[in-house]
Amino acid sequence: MAIQVIKDKCKGCKLCLKACPFDAIDMDGKVAVINEKCTACNQCIAACPFDAIEKTGDDAAVDLSAYKDVWVFAEQRNGKLMNVALELIGEGRRLAKEISEDTKVCALLVGDGIDHLEQECYEYGAERVVMIQDPLLKNYTTDGYTKVIVDAVEEYKPELVIYGATHIGRDLAPRVAARLNTGLTADCTRLDIKVSSYIEYAKNNTTLDTSTLDPNDPSTGIKQTRPAFGGNLMATIICPKTRPQMSTVRPGVMQKRDRVAGATGERVDYKPQISESDIRIQIKDIVKSAKELVSLTDADIICSGGRGLGDPSGFELIKEFADKVGGVVGSSRAAVDAGWIDHSHQVGQTGTTVKPKIYFACGISGAIQHLAGMQTSDIIVAINKDPDAPIFEVADFGIVGDLYKVIPEIIAEWDNAEELYDASTK
Numbered sequence: 340m341a342i343q344v345i346k347d348k349c350k351g352c353k354l355c356l357k358a359c360p361f362d363a364i365d366m367d368g369k370v371a372v373i374n375e376k377c378t379a380c381n382q383c384i385a386a387c388p389f390d391a392i393e394k395t396g397d398d399a400a401v402d403l404s405a406y407k408d409v410w411v412f413a414e415q416r417n418g419k420l421m422n423v424a425l426e427l428i429g430e431g432r433r434l435a436k437e438i439s440e441d442t443k444v445c446a447l448l449v450g451d452g453i454d455h456l457e458q459e460c461y462e463y464g465a466e467r468v469v470m471i472q473d474p475l476l477k478n479y480t481t482d483g484y485t486k487v488i489v490d491a492v493e494e495y496k497p498e499l500v501i502y503g504a505t506h507i508g509r510d511l512a513p514r515v516a517a518r519l520n521t522g523l524t525a526d527c528t529r530l531d532i533k534v535s536s537y538i539e540y541a542k543n544n545t546t547l548d549t550s551t552l553d554p555n556d557p558s559t560g561i562k563q564t565r566p567a568f569g570g571n572l573m574a575t576i577i578c579p580k581t582r583p584q585m586s587t588v589r590p591g592v593m594q595k596r597d598r599v600a601g602a603t604g605e606r607v608d609y610k611p612q613i614s615e616s617d618i619r620i621q622i623k624d625i626v627k628s629a630k631e632l633v634s635l636t637d638a639d640i641i642c643s644g645g646r647g648l649g650d651p652s653g654f655e656l657i658k659e660f661a662d663k664v665g666g667v668v669g670s671s672r673a674a675v676d677a678g679w680i681d682h683s684h685q686v687g688q689t690g691t692t693v694k695p696k697i698y699f700a701c702g703i704s705g706a707i708q709h710l711a712g713m714q715t716s717d718i719i720v721a722i723n724k725d726p727d728a729p730i731f732e733v734a735d736f737g738i739v740g741d742l743y744k745v746i747p748e749i750i751a752e753w754d755n756a757e758e759l760y761d762a763s764t765k
């Protein structure tokens with residue numbers, strides 16, 4: 340693929356020169372010319388106001404029909420599958436079957452010494468496992484994983500690849516997408532199948548005259564929905580011209596399928612072509628952060644505190660509350676930004692998405708970015724002294740009052756409440 344300047348359209352405005360990160364454009368008199376440093380990154384095309392730059396070569400010739408199946412990057416760390424990988428295998432299976440009965444969901448396992456994870460992938464819904472193992476892939480490196488995944492995608496041509504929006508997924512997916520010259524939608528909260536104009540047309544017309552339809556409209560595509568503009572609207576994004584389509588999805592958003600013990604599938608071993616020179620960094624040591632690990636995604640009960648706590652010591656009360664009810668401490672971004680608590684506790688659009696059985700929002704107003712991360716909780720209990728706080732619109736139970744009075748009362752009554760509950764359910 341290459342980029343070329345259409346000479347008679349170029350007005351010599353040099354905006355493409357300024358936009359090019361690779362110094363790949365020179366001026367030949369008043370006309371821009373592309374030199375050999377070009378990586379076809381598209382920045383010049385986006386910058387040109389005169390439509391004078393275009394791609395040539397195989398870009399126009401992406402055969403969408405050559406791509407098939409849904410791949411899920413089954414992220415593992417230290418030989419353990421991440422929860423989000425299992426959630427996405429379930430979601431991938433749903434999407435695959437909506438695309439067509441013979442579309443398969445494949446788990447992509449990358450690492451070394453990870454044979455034991457294959458079975459778990461089948462039990463959570465994978466129909467095929469593509470296994471890529473090599474000692475050089477034992478620990479995650481951007482270079483190593485990108486290289487082998489790009490090679491495997493080019494060989495097998497999946498039509499959709501989804502990754503968890505974890506630290507690794509967020510690092511890896513854009514690299515892979517850039518190398519494959521395809522699109523990526525980050526942080527999706529919803530994935531749906533887009534129906535082609537052919538199918539739409541066929542539904543409404545008894546005789547199908549395809550000559551009027553766009554031949555490039557893929558038979559299927561994925562509608563990728565994510566919050567945009569600070570969470571104030573949801574944007575649905577499609578990737579109509581290139582393949583594979585790629586998305587990252589936040590942990591906790593999709594539902595895991597029920598585990599089917601003993602489920603089986605097809606294993607494909609992909610032998611990676613990788614050498615030490617492909618990996619530009621060396622991992623000398625992996626040191627776990629000494630800070631307390633917060634497992635918000637798996638928690639059944641979360642007690643979150645916000646700016647309404649007034650100062651950092653308020654989190655001591657929230658911690659006492661969480662310990663009493665068997666929960667985990669969460670927070671709003673305002674509390675994190677104030678330096679009252681570590682970001683790992685943050686719930687919301689730029690924090691963690693959670694779906695506990697009970698979510699206590701204490702001194703949290705209910706900004707849309709906070710709601711984006713917790714509104715699908717089974718039961719939401721809001722404690723706020725402002726009766727008009729937006730959090731009450733999503734709360735199942737609202738307590739209007741000062742959290743410093745309400746929470747100690749709940750703590751004091753919790754044991755009684757548990758006894759009452761036990762008695763009522765006997």
Ligand SMILES: Cc1cc2nc3c(=O)[nH]c(=O)nc-3n(C[C@H](O)[C@H](O)[C@H](O)COP(=O)(O)OP(=O)(O)OC[C@H]3O[C@@H](n4cnc5c(N)ncnc54)[C@H](O)[C@@H]3O)c2cc1C
Nearest residue numbers: 645646647671672673687688689690702703704709724742
């Ligand atoms: C791009 C972007 C991303 C963002 N991502 C996130 C995110 O991931 N998570 C997130 O939380 N926010 C996020 N935000 C910030 C968000 O917009 C809000 O600013 C933030 O959620 C407000 O936090 P809060 O509810 O704790 O504070 P406030 O909005 O100030 O609310 C404090 C509440 O406490 C109540 N209160 C005060 N004192 C008491 C008391 N003694 N007892 C009871 N109630 C009391 C008040 O009535 C008020 O309702 C993001 C913003 C942007 C622009």
